[in-house]
Amino acid sequence: MKRSYRGVLLLSFVLFLNIVCTQQTVNAYYYEKYETVLLFCVLNLILFPLAFWIYKRERDVK
Amino acid sequence: MDQGQKGNIPFDEDNYTHNIHKDNERSLDRRSFMKLMVGAAGVFAVSTLPWGAIAAKELAGFSNKKYTAAKITDVSDLKVGEAMEFAYPGKHDSALLIRLGEDEFKAYQNACTHLKCPVFWSKEQGEMVCPCHHGVFDPKTGAPTAGPPRRPLPEIILEREQGVILATGVKRYET
Numbered sequence: 719m720k721r722s723y724r725g726v727l728l729l730s731f732v733l734f735l736n737i738v739c740t741q742q743t744v745n746a747y748y749y750e751k752y753e754t755v756l757l758f759c760v761l762n763l764i765l766f767p768l769a770f771w772i773y774k775r776e777r778d779v780k
Numbered sequence: 781m782d783q784g785q786k787g788n789i790p791f792d793e794d795n796y797t798h799n800i801h802k803d804n805e806r807s808l809d810r811r812s813f814m815k816l817m818v819g820a821a822g823v824f825a826v827s828t829l830p831w832g833a834i835a836a837k838e839l840a841g842f843s844n845k846k847y848t849a850a851k852i853t854d855v856s857d858l859k860v861g862e863a864m865e866f867a868y869p870g871k872h873d874s875a876l877l878i879r880l881g882e883d884e885f886k887a888y889q890n891a892c893t894h895l896k897c898p899v900f901w902s903k904e905q906g907e908m909v910c911p912c913h914h915g916v917f918d919p920k921t922g923a924p925t926a927g928p929p930r931r932p933l934p935e936i937i938l939e940r941e942q943g944v945i946l947a948t949g950v951k952r953y954e955t
Contacts, residue, residue: 721810722809722838724946725810725814726810726813726814726817728816729817729818729821730817732817732821733817733821733824735825736820736824736825737824739824740824740827740828743828743831743832744831747831747834748893748931749931749953750838750952750953751784751953752835752836752838752839753835753839755831755832755854756832756835756847757841758828759828759829759831759832759835760832762824762825762828762907763825763828763829764822765825765826766818766821766822766824766825768821769818769821769822769927770818770821772814773814773815773817773818776814777814
């Protein structure tokens with residue numbers, strides 16, 4: 719069986735983006751830039767379905 | 781491996797998981813790892829929800845907070861170059877009032893913008909100093925000049941009325 723680490727790499731990248739978005743959310747909150755907080759919060763929320771989608775696609779690949 | 785050792789106590793193994801016999805129980809395969817990553821993404825998503833909720837609340841109409849004026853001290857009680865602590869706007873929001881000159885007063889909320897240690901006025905250095913990680917703030921603007929803090933201290937708006945210093949609000953960061 720040939721291994722593919724594409725899923726792992728993609729999910730690592732998603733997790734990296736998660737860390738960045740969380741950090742930016744908290745920073746923007748303390749700078750009282752509430753629009754930016756909402757933007758990064760929504761981005762962070764979108765990343766979860768994206769991660770799930772990547773996982774499902776890699777799982778179903780035969 | 782010495783067959784005679786089998787069944788002896790202690791086991792001739794260098795780990796404490798010798799009683800695990802299930803297949804792959806000790807291995808984290810690619811799929812479980814990916815599941816773990818998806819779970820972590822979910823945790824990150826949930827963790828930003830409170831921040832987003834508070835931000836939405838602020839945007840929904842509380843952006844112009846109403847502050848009540850509060851007396852800090854009498855002008856005569858504070859010498860030039862001295863500082864005093866007070867609490868504004870809430871009784872747990874500690875703040876620092878500094879008399880820089882005869883008619884020059886500055887006040888900041890003195891929770892360090894790095895990790896919230898109380899910031900002190902150092903008369904000798906003429907700076908506000910955070911003792912925890914040696915963060916230094918400029919008393920004229922509240923901007924950080926050294927150490928880990930990157931964000932200026934929130935300034936408190938002051939008014940002077942008949943020899944009394946009043947706090948009337950907290951300045952928002954300029955956006």
